[in-house]
Amino acid sequence: MPPSDTPPPAEPLDVGDRAPAFEATLVTPEGETRETNFAELLDKPVLLSFYTVDFSPDCIEEWCTFRDFDWFASGEEVNVVGVSKSGPRLHRRFIDRLDLGFPLYADTDLAVSEAFGVAYRTFGVFRRSRRSCFLVDEDGEIRYRWLGEHWLDPTRDTPPVGELHEAVQAELADDPETFGF
Template identity: 40%
Template sequence: MVQLTDAVDDFLLPGTDGDGFSKYRLSDFTDEGSVVLVTYPFDFSPVCTEVMCKFRDAEFLAFTEDVDVFGLSLDSCYAHEKFIEEYDIPFPLLSDTTGTVTEQLGLAYDEWEHHEGVPKRALVTIDDAQTVQYKWSTESAYESPTLDDELHEAVMQGNDDET
């Protein structure tokens, strides 16, 4: 399980920004700055929809250069594409269909609503050295993260060339 200041293994996952499917490699984005990874159980579930819309509306993320936001769940790119379209999500959603990245990050529920291995609701910031700068997760998929100063500071720190 990845903790603060641990390195994250590079990964390549299918995903969509709502306009077709692509492969997304972590290092392609950390080479240019930092990444905010938002993991969540399922597209279209009530709390997941609320949380993803909060990220859609988070001004400090939209106006911070060299920070890329990605959502990650086990859902397919087809579900992600519809989710993006319905809720106007402005960042790519990645499909961790095998649960490899979810497991690497230590963010899989043993079981949640009769589904094994789905991602916990979590936020992880990864800097340009592919090091975890911030990690928040919850055992309750009904709990929402706050987009507070601590997250903003971690994003900015992960985006600092001197880090």
């Protein structure tokens, strides 16, 4: 991610805020790995899902739930993209192992997480991304936000799939897609 003139937010970004511009390494289900500007994905709404690292038990559960519900992969109306501290090689293995149908950003320095205000230190020591989801519309405005709230370790919360589905439906408004429900 290129350096920014503005410092990262002290608090997580909220509904109505503009999503920050960034570029990071994106690993696709098709095996492509390339630097990708977030704006390239905004041809339709984007659901960014921040998580800690690939292959942690809580993250496997989250991504398998997303995959199994197939509520976003079944339509072409929303881009779902994961963001974690894991690097491109581990992302490639994670996508292949779980048979995921969506790309993952490698946020190895947590610059993207910091820009969204979701980087933190677990137990005050290890830097990672707070479990969170942001639905960003085509204009770059955050339309929905979910933040993990666990008192000791926010990585232990799992995004509410039903609530995410409702947020996507509200954003699409006139699209009858069922997203697997």
